Amino acid sequence: MCEVFISADPQSYDARTRSVRLHGVVTSIRLENLFWQVLEEIARRDGMVVVQLIERLYDELVAARGEVGNFASFLRVSALRYEALLAQGRIPADNSVAIRSLDAKAVLHELPEGWSSPLPEQARVHTLHVAARRQA
Numbered sequence: 001m002c003e004v005f006i007s008a009d010p011q012s013y014d015a016r017t018r019s020v021r022l023h024g025v026v027t028s029i030r031l032e033n034l035f036w037q038v039l040e041e042i043a044r045r046d047g048m049v050v051v052q053l054i055e056r057l058y059d060e061l062v063a064a065r066g067e068v069g070n071f072a073s074f075l076r077v078s079a080l081r082y083e084a085l086l087a088q089g090r091i092p093a094d095n096s097v098a099i100r101s102l103d104a105k106a107v108l109h110e111l112p113e114g115w116s117s118p119l120p121e122q123a124r125v126h127t128l129h130v131a132a133r134r135q136a
Contacts, residue, residue, distance in 0.1 A: 012037075020051050022058050029054070029072050038079035046098045 012034040019028050031039075036050065043053035057078065061068055068074070085091040090107045091099070 018050070020054050022055060029075065031072060031075060035076050035079045038082060039075065041095065042079075042082055042099060045095055046100050 013032050015030050015032050016036060017028050017030040018036070019026055021027075039050050039053060043050045046053070048056070054075070057075070058068065058071065061071075061074065082091065085107060086093060091102065
């Protein structure tokens with residue numbers, strides 16, 4: 001089991017700090033390189049650079065919650081949610097489809113607490129096929 005995880009490129013879990021300006025205040029955010037890569041992909045999908053994405057996420061989080069708390073952790077969770085929603089087929093794998101063009105309610109439809117969801121039909125069929133091959 002561990003080989004799946006320990007074989008990761010060490011550069012992916014090296015941390016990197018970036019400075020961003022949020023409402024005129026310069027702050028530093030330190031994340032592992034893999035998280036920066038995912039945030040870069042999300043930003044590119046919507047025609048932004050990472051700093052613009054971070055500013056937008058910050059503003060929307062403040063508007064929705066009134067406070068930010070641990071913003072670096074929020075960014076990590078956002079990157080993980082993006083990857084999981086991609087894997088579940090709730091976000092199109094086609095990077096030319098902007099995230100802002102998606103209906104958030106449809107993407108998040110029926111997500112239970114803890115936010116995991118039933119597999120989309122296509123993934124369910126694939127999973128059943130893989131399970132059947134393992135039993136054979």
